Amino acid sequence: MAEDKKLICVVGATGNQGGSVARRFLADPRFAVRGLTRNPNSAASQALTALGAEMVRADLDDAAAVAAAFAGANVVFSVTQYWEPFFRPDCRAAAAAAAGVSCRRYAYDVELRHGKNIADAAASVEAGLDANGFLVSTLSHAGKCSAGAFTDLYHFDAKADVFPDYLASAHPALAAKTSYIQTGFFMTSHRILPESYFQKQPDGSFEMRLPIAADRAVPHLDVNADMGAFVHGVAQMPAAGGHYMAAGTVAGFGEYLRLWAAAAGVAPVAAAYKHVAFDDMVADTADRECGVEVALMFQYAADHGYDGGMDLLTAEDIRKAGIECPMTTLEEWMARQDWADVLAK
16 A cells, blocks of 8 residues: 555445445545454455545454554544344344343344444554544433333444443544434335335325324435445544534425425325334334334434434534535435336336
8 A cells, every 4th residue: 555645444345334434535545454254255355445444354253354454544434233233144043042132132132232343443553543533323322311211222323332331441542533413204215115215005005104203304314325425524634533424405394205206206195105003113113123123213314303302413513624524415426226126016
């Protein structure tokens, strides 16, 4: 790697968030990119290698391997996964074998462990990191932000229990170099919740069925296109310690449905929004435990805000600092999608 370039190490470089971050920093001649992956020979890894990334093998269960992969880093981007272990058959089997542990809780434990391993590894290279050199993907702490009303929204709290909580207590020097980036609802979430987003009715119309009021505003993110641009912007902010929300649009799901109908060529009268109960969303989801987890998320967003009521910086704040931070609006994203498969259901 060129000696005059800064090194960013990207956790999960072949995933949605990490891949977007890796590609954006590869486009910046000031940076060399090292991507962490479990499989450097995968097609996604090879594609990043072809773009100039150094791809290294590092399993997040192996803290020593992660620390070695961070050697020489000036910037580290961290992201942890809840849904990957949640759906993985071996994790389901392990959860089933552990008395009293649901697959939801098991995935929390995995994500929590991975987050701590990343934090410990980053602490081992803290001295070489930029003043704003640890950029972490996280979410609001549902348990704390709801004053204990939501105690098992696991894919939120698994992140926040580490970033910022564990980090602040275990590694204060690293915490002083950290910025926290929350991510909005992925615009692509309809793919894993097809019966909640676009349930086709017997008459051929569509119904969006969510346990949140149609006009309750939430952030929406085109994760593959925009996470990299947002993290790149945060990296240039003059100070660490900021809490951010990565989103291109803030709007209710009623507006999401309206924009979808316009982009897909569906008449407004054939696209209805229904505010359903928690149990209805669970019933609409093919995997019941997944239904419980996401229904809790929507209820939390309805009752306390998706961000838990936190005061967060946005792309507009980054732009006000004179830093480029282009983001995709929900309307722009809708217009770029091919809705043929949804319409043909």
